[in-house]
Every structure is written in structure tokens, then in C-alpha cells.
Amino acid sequence: MSQVEEIDEHGYANSQALFGGSIMSPVRDPYGVYARLRTERPVVAMKGWMDPSHMITRYDDVVAGLKDAETFSARGNARGIGLVIGRTILEMEGAEHVRHRRIVTPAFSPRTLRSSVETQIHEITHELIDRFVHEGRADLVPQFTFTFPLRVLARIMGLPISDFEEFHHWALDLISVAQDPGKGFEAAQKIVDYLRPILEERRNDSRDDLLSVLVHAEVDGDRLTEEEVLGFLRLLLPAGAETTYRLTGSILYALLTHPEQRAELEADPALIDDVIEETLRWESPVQIVSREATRDVELHGTVIPAGELAVFAIGSANRDERRFPNPDRFDFRRENKSDHVAFGFGEHFCLGSHLARMEAKIAVATLLDRLPNLRLDPASTCGVVGVAFRSPDELPVLFG
Ligand code: HEM
Structure with missing residues (x-):
């Protein structure tokens, strides 16, 4: 029998009791729960979120x-x-997925990004820092990390910068759909109404x-329909903005709370890639991905x-002691940090990594x-929080 106390007589764990809150609550440390589950119930039936579902917590599983798309179908994301x-x-799934990926992948390849957006990312970063650099203090979440990736996306998409505030507002409503579904649906419609005429313009004037x-993209004479283009753009908002801001915040938090490792980075800035990979493992911005058992x-x-949701806890996999020794320690010198699954695994591996x-x-x-x-x-008590998604809720800093 399992030692996990929150399991009822039918074998179901109550997720709220297990994690101490809903899927969107600012839980400080879910990792103790995951460690227990990995040892005692590596596959646990759950009620409370996405009912009913089974959560899988060990790295190898x-x-x-995620590799076995026939058994665990991505239609669970629907x-x-x-x-x-x-x-x-x-x-x-299958051929339809491959066709779509082939159309959109080139726009996100390292080569395209280097030639088309790297300079713009530098510009946006400096513009945001210019706004507070003389103040000696800032909260880097609202003043920097939160708005930064959406600004980059707006530039990549080619949206007029004058519309940014309104666009940002709809994107946030869309992202908060779990808390306020009405607002989320309304925002999704507004984004479509806003983008449709711009798409028409681009059709005539590339x-x-x-x-x-x-x-205009074509693969084997095939084009995306307008609905497909709009759907893809709606996906990019949560996929591209909600996640990257979290990663940036967690990297900063990791460095600010591990001064020795930060000093090493400052002595050798090329180590930044290692810091990014270790943060992706240590505090994965997206903690779970879902599939449907076929x-x-x-x-x-x-x-x-069959038919039930399988919730793959990638945040737990990335802290699995079977794969990563001393997994709760942030250590960018760790050898196998890049084995993390923070961008998923298999056919749906993140397009925007x-x-x-x-x-x-x-x-x-x-x-x-x-x-x-x-x-x-020093007055701040901030930390990395969340269950489904994780990042610092605030980053009050001093400088100069
Ligand atoms: C740190 C930042 C990011 C993280 C942690 C992240 C995480 C993920 C994960 C875990 C998946 C797999 C979902 C699944 O298997 O069901 C995924 C898929 C995806 N991501 Fe990201 N993502 C990030 C940034 C981005 C960015 C910047 C973009 C684009 C602008 C993006 C676009 C996508 C798309 C389009 C997919 C779907 C791919 C498919 O289904 O084939 N992501 N991402």
C-alpha cells in the first residue's frame, strides 16, 4: 500500500490536498510531493484537476x-x-502534424532567428532597461521579464508597435483563461478580429x-488556411510569451541566490548557456504536459x-534522483543538465526552444x-512559485 496519505479508498489522490492548492496556485515547493510520488506511487490516479487523470512522475517513464505517440495521443491537449x-x-497527430510543423519550423530555426530577430531582441532589451536604469531599484518581473517576450513576438509577427498595449492586454486575458474563461474566450475573438485584416494586407503585400x-508558406504545394494561420498565432501567445518570461525570471532568481555561481559566470560569460540549461532543469517553466491514453x-x-488523460510531470522528471544526482541543487556545472525535458520530448518538442x-x-x-x-x-521574500507553470512572482532588486 502506498504511504501517500492523500489517496482515497478508490485509489485516487486529491490533487488540491496533495499540492496544497489548485493547478494555478502559487505553491512554493511541489518538489517534496513529487519526490514522494516518484518513490511510492510513480503513476498516481488524480482527481481535482483535469479529471480524472493519471500523473506520471519518473524521468524514464x-x-x-512522450516518445510513444500511438499509446499517448497529443489530442489530450484539446x-x-x-x-x-x-x-x-x-x-x-501523424501526417497532419508533420505537415504543419514543416510549414512553421523554418521561421523558428536558429539561422532565421539570427538573421531576423537577434538585433531586435537586443534593442527591446535595452529599451526596457533604459526605463529604470537610473532608479537604482526595480521589480524585474513587471518592469522587465513579463513584457519582454511578448514585445519580441509582436516584432517577429510584424505587428505595429503602436498597438502593443492593447495586444498585450488581450494576450494576458488569453493566458489567464484558467482563472476567467469568459475573458479568455473574448480575448481570443478580439485577437482574431484584430489579426484578420492584417493577414489580408500581408497576402497582397508581403x-x-x-x-x-x-x-505565403507552401510545402509540397500546400498552404495553411486562414483558420490554421489564426489558430497558430493564437497558440504562439501563450506558448511564446507565458513560458519565456518565466525562464528569464528563474535564471535571474537562481543567479541572485547563488552568488558563487554568479561570480563564476561573470568571470566567464560563455557559461551562460550552461546556466540556462540548468535553470530549465531546476525550475522548468512548464511543469506538466498532457496526453490521452489510446x-x-x-x-x-x-x-x-483508454480515453483518460495522462499527465506527464516534466518538472518532476527533471528532479528525478535516478537521473540527476542531488536533483534539488542548482548547479550549472552538472554534467547531464541538458538531458532535461523542459521543452517536452518527441514529436511535439517545443518549436520555440x-x-x-x-x-x-x-x-x-x-x-x-x-x-x-x-x-x-534584502526586504524581499520572493521565490519561485507555481504548480502547472513556475517562476518568481516578483524580483525586487537593487543595483548601482
Ligand atoms: C522557456 C520557454 C519555453 C518552454 C519551457 C516551452 C515548453 C514547451 C513544451 C513543454 C512543449 C511541448 C508540449 C507538449 O508536448 O504537449 C512546447 C511546445 C511548443 N512550443 Fe514551447 N516552450 C517555450 C517557449 C516557446 C516559444 C518562445 C515559442 C514560440 C514563439 C514556443 C512555441 C511552441 C509551439 C508552437 C509548441 C507546439 C509544438 C508542437 O505541438 O509540435 N515555445 N513548448
Whole structure:
């Protein structure tokens, strides 16, 4: 019998009791729960979020499950974010998924990014820092990390910068759909109404931006329909903005709370890539991905029934002591840190991983360079929080 106390007589764990809050609550440390689950119930039936579901917490099982698209189908994503953003590559399978990925992948390749957006990312970073650099203090979450990736996305898409505030507002409502579904649906519609005429313009007058690429892209004579383009753009907002801001915040938090490792980085700035990979492992911005079981699957003596959601806890996998010794320690010198699954695994591996890494690298390097003696405000009690997504809720800092 399991030692996990929150399991009821039917074998279900109550997720709220287990994690001490809902999927979106600012839980400080879910990792103790994950460690217990990995040891005592590596596959646990859960009620409370995305009912009913089975959560899988060990690294090897997460990798094997995400690799096995026949048994664990991505159509499970249709029951979450797909309800609001519509049908997108996130929930597609097989040939349809391959066709869509081939159309959109070139726009996010390292080569395209280097030639088209690297300079703009530098510009946006400096513009944001210019606003507070003379004040000696800032809260880097609202003043920097939160708005930065969406500004980059707006530039990549080719949206007029004058519309940014309104666009940001809708994107935030879309992202907060779990707390306020009405607002989320309304925002999704407003984004479509806003983008439709711009897409029409790009169809007639192509420019050097993602909207033009998407309306004209062809693979084997095949083009995306307007609905497909709009769905993809709606996916990019949460996929690209909600995640990268969290990574940037967690890297800064890791460095500000590990002064020895920060000193090593400052002595050798090329180590930034290692810092980014270790942060992705240590505080994965996206903690879970979902799939639907296509047949009854037995794993560690527990049956996941066909049709039920399998929740792959990538945040737990990245702290699995079977894979990463002393997993709770942030250590960018760790050898196998890049084995993390923070960008998922298999066919749906994150399309924006190169962009996310590029943004985080430029942002962190520029902040450390321009804000001398950067330190957390000693009065602050901030930390990394969250269950489904994780990042610092605030980063009050002093500098100069
Ligand atoms: C640190 C930042 C990011 C993290 C941690 C992250 C994480 C993930 C994860 C875990 C998945 C897999 C979902 C699944 O298997 O169901 C995914 C997929 C995806 N991500 Fe990211 N992501 C990040 C940044 C971005 C950015 C910047 C973009 C684009 C602008 C992006 C676009 C996408 C897209 C389009 C998919 C769907 C791919 C597919 O279904 O084939 N992501 N991401």
C-alpha cells in the first residue's frame, strides 16, 4: 500500500490536498510531493484537476510515454488550452502534424532567428532597461521579464508597435483563461478580429515578418488556411510569451541566490548557456504536459484506462534522483543538465526552444552588464512559485 496519505479508498489522490492548492496556485515547493510520488506511487490516479487523470512522475517513464505517440495521443491537449485557442499543432497527430510543423519550423530555426530577430531582441532589451536604469531599484518581473517576450513576438509577427498595449492586454486575458474563461474566450475573438485584416494586407503585400511567412508558406504545394494561420498565432501567445518570461525570471532568481555561481559566470560569460540549461532543469517553466491514453496501459501496477488523460510531470522528471544526482541543487556545472525535458520530448518538442534560449541569453547577459552590483532587495521574500507553470512572482532588486 502506498504511504501517500492523500489517496482515497478508490485509489485516487486529491490533487488540491496533495499540492496544497489548485493547478494555478502559487505553491512554493511541489518538489517534496513529487519526490514522494516518484518513490511510492510513480503513476498516481488524480482527481481535482483535469479529471480524472493519471500523473506520471519518473524521468524514464515521462520520456518513454512522450516518445510513444500511438499509446499517448497529443489530442489530450484539446481538453485544455485547445478549448480556447482552437485546433493547433499542439493537438495534431501523424501526417497532419508533420505537415504543419514543416510549414512553421523554418521561421523558428536558429539561422532565421539570427538573421531576423537577434538585433531586435537586443534593442527591446535595452529599451526596457533604459526605463529604470537610473532608479537604482526595480521589480524585474513587471518592469522587465513579463513584457519582454511578448514585445519580441509582436516584432517577429510584424505587428505595429503602436498597438502593443492593447495586444498585450488581450494576450494576458488569453493566458489567464484558467482563472476567467469568459475573458479568455473574448480575448481570443478580439485577437482574431484584430489579426484578420492584417493577414489580408500581408497576402497582397508581403513583408519580412512571420505573418507574411505564414500566409505565403507552401510545402509540397500546400498552404495553411486562414483558420490554421489564426489558430497558430493564437497558440504562439501563450506558448511564446507565458513560458519565456518565466525562464528569464528563474535564471535571474537562481543567479541572485547563488552568488558563487554568479561570480563564476561573470568571470566567464560563455557559461551562460550552461546556466540556462540548468535553470530549465531546476525550475522548468512548464511543469506538466498532457496526453490521452489510446488504450488501457499498465505502468508500475497501475492501469491508465483508454480515453483518460495522462499527465506527464516534466518538472518532476527533471528532479528525478535516478537521473540527476542531488536533483534539488542548482548547479550549472552538472554534467547531464541538458538531458532535461523542459521543452517536452518527441514529436511535439517545443518549436520555440531556440528563440526562448536566445531571448533568455540576451536578456540575462544585458541585465548583468548594465545593472552593476545587481542584488535582491534584502526586504524581499520572493521565490519561485507555481504548480502547472513556475517562476518568481516578483524580483525586487537593487543595483548601482
Ligand atoms: C522557456 C520557454 C519555453 C518552454 C519551457 C516551452 C515548453 C514547451 C513544451 C513543454 C512543449 C511541448 C508540449 C507538449 O508536448 O504537449 C512546447 C511546445 C511548443 N512550443 Fe514551447 N516552450 C517555450 C517557449 C516557446 C516559444 C518562445 C515559442 C514560440 C514563439 C514556443 C512555441 C511552441 C509551439 C508552437 C509548441 C507546439 C509544438 C508542437 O505541438 O509540435 N515555445 N513548448
